[in-house]
Amino acid sequence: MRIAVLADIHGNVLALEAVLADLERRGGADLTINLGDCVSGPLWPRETFERLEALDLPTVRGNHDRRVAVDPADDTMWASDRYAQERLTSAQREALFALPFMLEIIPGVVAFHARPDHDEKYLLDAIVDGQLVRAPLAAIQRRLKPLDPACRIVLCGHSHRPELIRIPGGPVLFNPGSVGAPAYDDDTPPAHVSEQGSPHARYGIVTLGGEGSDRFETIAVDYDHEAAARQAEQAGRPEWAHALRTGFMPKPAWQGSA
Template sequence: MRIAVLTDIHGNVLALEAVLHDLKQRGGAELTVNLGDSVSGPLWPRETMERLEALALPTVRGNHDRRVAVDPANDEMWASDAYAQERLTVAQRDALFAQPLTLEIAPGVIAFHARPDHDEKYLADTVVDGQLVRAPIAAIQRRLRNLDPAYRIVLCGHSHRGELIRLPDGPVIFNPGSIGCPAYDDETPPAHVSEQGSPHARYGIVTLGETGNPDRFEAIAVDYDHEAAAHQAEQAGRPEWAHALRTGFMPR
């Protein structure tokens, strides 16, 4: 069974379309799962939401999906969430909030946005010198201590950093990286940045092993018209987003 793993689209419908086209060129997948944070960002939230509604993918709720859905529009609301909220219908916001925190998408495979018990805390990451990096294995194991040991594969997003980690006596964690937002900064203490290092749209394919064959994990980076996305961010008054979309890094 082939599972395509999409996450952290952040309203970048151009990147999403490029990923869907690339997946089709590779023969498609029997199942495609969306790990959340679908629309938040100064790009095309309504168009992205409409595309995803047409696809009707199994989807988990991300932290920004929750914020777009339920946070009041005020001066304290994060700018990307406010931009998306203003452009979605009430029904679309309700649909975002109704998405589950976790999904078992196949026997032994669980999907969630950040952690199985929280949509905003990092699973495989920590902050070192203001940069998001891989957390110590012991810390990751503690964060999954309540996970059912029957799960052999964990699919997650949130950090926008691609990761493939096999925990000792535990599951394989797979984060393919972000489709639509290759870098961001977060002022939540400790303040930090996450950077994929290139403007490519990222997604993954997991092929579940059968009859003794091992599971296979593919992390894929797809080129697309990131300059058009950067221009859209500039038009929305977000030059830091434009820089991230062009380079995969935050402005220094």
């Protein structure tokens, strides 16, 4: 069985279309799973929602899918969520909120957005000197405790960082990276950035061949990221434009002077 894994599209319909075209060139997949955070961002939230709706992919709810559904928006709503919220219908927002927190794709293969018990906490990552890095193995193992011990493959997103980790005596953990947002900053203490390091759209393919012979691929696809950057600039988000062009964040204000 061949499973395509998409995560963190964030309203970037251009990146999504490039990923879908690349997947088709590679012979497609038996199943394509979407790990959430579908529309939040200063790009094309409604167009992305409508494209995903037509695809009808098995999809889990990300933290931004939940946040976009808040109605009415208030002062605590992040700018990217507000931008998407204002451009979606109430029915579209309700559909995002109704997405499941977790899916078992087939026995032993589960998908969720961030962690098995929380949609906004990191599973595979730690924050060191303002950057996301791989978390210590013991910390990852603690975070996996809510999972069924029979689980052998975990598909997750949220951090926008591609990762592949085999837990000794436990499951393989796979994060394909972000389709549509190659970098972000988060000023929630402790403030940090996540950077994929290039503007490519990322996704993954998992080929199930039985325990011990599964294959995991992380794929980076070029697309018209300049058009996406210009869209972010028109929406008044120059930091998003920089991230879309480079895969890095401009130096956030919270980092202070060098």
